[in-house]
Amino acid sequence: MATNNVIKSPRGAAAEYAKHSFSAYKRCTNGCAYCYLNRGVLSKELGTGTPELRSCFKSDDDVMKKFVKELIAHRDELIADGGIFFSFITDPCLPETISLTRRCAIMAMEQDVPVTILTKMAQWSYGISSLDMIDVGKERGLLCVGFTLTGHDEMEPKADSNAARISAMKLLHDQGIKTFASIEPVIDFDSSLSMIEQTIDFCDLYRIGLRSGVKSDYYDGDKLAFFIGQVEGLMQLKHAKAKVYWKESVRERVVFAAPDYWTSRNNVNADYNIFIQ
Numbered sequence: 001m002a003t004n005n006v007i008k009s010p011r012g013a014a015a016e017y018a019k020h021s022f023s024a025y026k027r028c029t030n031g032c033a034y035c036y037l038n039r040g041v042l043s044k045e046l047g048t049g050t051p052e053l054r055s056c057f058k059s060d061d062d063v064m065k066k067f068v069k070e071l072i073a074h075r076d077e078l079i080a081d082g083g084i085f086f087s088f089i090t091d092p093c094l095p096e097t098i099s100l101t102r103r104c105a106i107m108a109m110e111q112d113v114p115v116t117i118l119t120k121m122a123q124w125s126y127g128i129s130s131l132d133m134i135d136v137g138k139e140r141g142l143l144c145v146g147f148t149l150t151g152h153d154e155m156e157p158k159a160d161s162n163a164a165r166i167s168a169m170k171l172l173h174d175q176g177i178k179t180f181a182s183i184e185p186v187i188d189f190d191s192s193l194s195m196i197e198q199t200i201d202f203c204d205l206y207r208i209g210l211r212s213g214v215k216s217d218y219y220d221g222d223k224l225a226f227f228i229g230q231v232e233g234l235m236q237l238k239h240a241k242a243k244v245y246w247k248e249s250v251r252e253r254v255v256f257a258a259p260d261y262w263t264s265r266n267n268v269n270a271d272y273n274i275f276i277q
Helices: 012-016 060-073 075-080 098-110 130-141 164-174 191-199 223-238 259-263
Strands: 084-086 115-119 144-149 178-186 203-210 243-244
Touching: 012 144, 012 203, 060 075, 060 098, 060 144, 075 164, 075 191, 084 098, 098 115, 098 130, 130 144, 144 203, 164 178, 191 243
Parallel strands: 084 115, 115 144, 144 178, 178 203, 203 243
Antiparallel strands: none
16 A cells, blocks of 8 residues: 555564555554664654654544545455554554544544554553443443553553553453454563463453573573463463563474474464454
8 A cells, every 4th residue: 555545564574463544544553662663764754753644644634534434445355354553653542633533443444343452551441431432332242442561560650550441451351352362572581471360350362472682592592482481381370361472583483393282272374363262
């Protein structure tokens, strides 16, 4: 899809999350210390800061007009590919972004296109303004909400706490909304395992990935292998229904595993579609 589209096709590690993403806003106020958007030549444009529309859009209404056009034109493809992901270059549930997220998400679901939201914010899920989006998602079974969980609030200074995110996840799951946890980046193995332990009863999918831009020895190979075993052991101990996707950043470091290892037990591949399982 064209670079000035609202709905874009992500590349690289982002493509492991979704084939299509909502891309209207840029920048984010969460201030995460590990954010990949704060590195490199594009950091001033895409890194930490007050969210604003990308320069190719004039207003929220302009975004909506283009979104509807793209949604209708690519509807069958979007449905087949698991829907639209909100969002890779901002948090879609910030006070500055939630209104447009809600409008576009409802429009997509009304066209039977699934919607996946990933956020570090929790308060929006309790707000009156988001109830219609949640209700449509519940009615149609087309909404999945994920929360990034690292266990390190100090590295995400302006996001809601990990504890608040976990509470919001349970609230949404109890209402019949599909949920997932982005255990990415793994800052340390104990914290990531704790996040999984605290959510295993109300999380449908875990996506687990390592931190980018760190030295090759940041993760000890033996400890990584032990962590993988701990997660799989926990899934078996709890008889968990949750699925686990180990991202390529993990897989490429684990030399002992045969290709079919990553789809054994609770494990799934990147193309796993939570909406048709």
